[in-house]
Ligand SMILES: NC(=O)C1=CN([C@@H]2O[C@H](COP(=O)(O)OP(=O)(O)OC[C@H]3O[C@@H](n4cnc5c(N)ncnc54)[C@H](O)[C@@H]3O)[C@@H](O)[C@H]2O)[C@@H](O)CC1
Ligand SMILES: Nc1ncnc2c1ncn2[C@@H]1O[C@H](COP(=O)(O)OP(=O)(O)O)[C@@H](O)[C@H]1O
């Protein structure tokens with residue numbers, strides 16, 4: 033699913049209106065019905081509804097929603113905030129249509145803002161994607177009051193006061209909804225940590241904007257959702273054999289961090305690799321053979337760390353990093369790997385930290401290698417970002433400059449390809465914020481690369497499947513009880 037900017041959404045709107053054709057008012061009605069369809073599946077009729085409307089098209093949506101809900105026997109009360117001398121045509125038309133059904137209350141000062149009983153659900157239709165400056169005056173006061181109520185809150189399209197395409201200042205008045213029902217597309221701030229509180233649980237509803245326009249719309253931002261992940265998957269052929277699914281090499285582990293190698297190995301096997309060899313220090317030999325008997329072991333000359341690069345011939349993908357440590361001998365091995373590798377690599381954890389300490393090695397990274405930094409590791413690689421958006425821009429620059437794919441890990445991990453396109457992940461949960469889940473991800477992506485997935489597909493599908501495994505696992509363990517081993521065990525690639 034694509035993520036469009038404000039200008040592109042307006043173009044999609046205009047194109048649909050001209051090509052379908054449909055009047056803007058009928059399109060607004062369709063959007064309001066889509067919202068109501070979601071709403072009635074969520075909230076029962078016995079909960080009264082307070083709908084706060086501005087005077088743009090978002091307010092127009094709010095008025096149409098109020099009318100439709102009242103026709104469905106919901107008890108509604110509309111509150112209007114007058115903030116412009118030039119209300120939109122469709123706002124006016126919907127105000128007319130509401131007459132005879134309901135009498136809105138005009139808020140003219142703070143004193144008019146009502147105290148609401150806890151049962152009331154608030155629908156926020158003050159401002160939408162047409163926001164062109166931070167909310168102030170009575171709008172800001174109303175937003176503040178709404179935020180101070182404990183009532184459930186649902187934003188229409190986008191929380192009032194939240195910019196779609198640029199950063200808000202920390203002092204801006206923005207509704208903090210429990211839910212956002214977004215029309216046709218998700219919006220960029222829903223995917224970034226700093227604005228998560230202004231999205232709540234977000235849902236996208238289809239309002240029938242022209243599919244051909246959307247298909248041709250050029251945007252750097254997309255989601256990896258269920259449909260796109262399914263499209264990326266390759267079926268396993270009936271007469272396939274273990275040679276069909278590649279041979280992965282994972283270079284991982286050091287004394288005290290052998291578990292990282294074990295986790296990556298288990299995940300690699302669950303993600304469908306044909307053969308797996310783990311390169312490990314001597315101290316890890318027995319541990320690995322006992323805990324992952326399916327994997328072959330390549331043993332380093334050193335007892336506690338990896339220093340000697342194995343022969344690379346025969347491997348279809350190489351992952352390096354989990355639990356590796358940052359010793360000089362290991363750095364030399366990494367440098368050798370970067371110079372000799374003929375296939376893209378998966379580079380994680382301490383391998384990334386070694387690169388950050390030795391930035392002159394960046395030029396050696398094979399093209400289309402996949403780097404999987406968490407925010408701190410990314411900061412070490414590319415320097416600090418002033419904001420999440422800035423970090424995303426830095427990620428896009430870094431990926432294009434060095435010809436690599438970056439998985440910027442987090443709640444909505446961003447897979448950034450070497451052209452600067454960003455694919456936000458939609459699976460996973462906060463239970464996964466626990467040691468070792470990153471090692472599992474390295475194993476999954478290495479397995480997919482080894483099986484012949486393109487690097488971008490391996491990164492997108494790997495990140496998606498990893499989150500999906502975390503979601504499946506918490507059904508048994510709960511969030512707090514989730515361990516990285518549970519994530520590895522719940523991986524399912526088909
Ligand atoms: N394609 C879509 O997504 C559709 C969108 N619709 C709705 O249309 C909305 C966008 O409508 P508009 O462009 O009218 O935008 P808004 O509803 O956000 O209102 C814009 C108006 O508010 C004023 N304004 C902006 N920021 C302000 C501020 N801080 N303080 C006071 N006034 C401010 C503007 O000058 C303008 O008059 C969407 O959010 C959505 O709810 C639907 O009605 C139909 C289809
Ligand atoms: N709140 C969250 N929601 C979803 N996924 C998360 C969340 N927090 C962390 N994760 C995922 O868990 C993994 C953590 O990786 P990382 O920080 O490298 O852990 P480690 O180094 O301990 O293995 C990443 O894939 C990240 O996307």
Ligand SMILES: [K+]
Nearest residue numbers: 156159190192
């Ligand atoms: K809104």
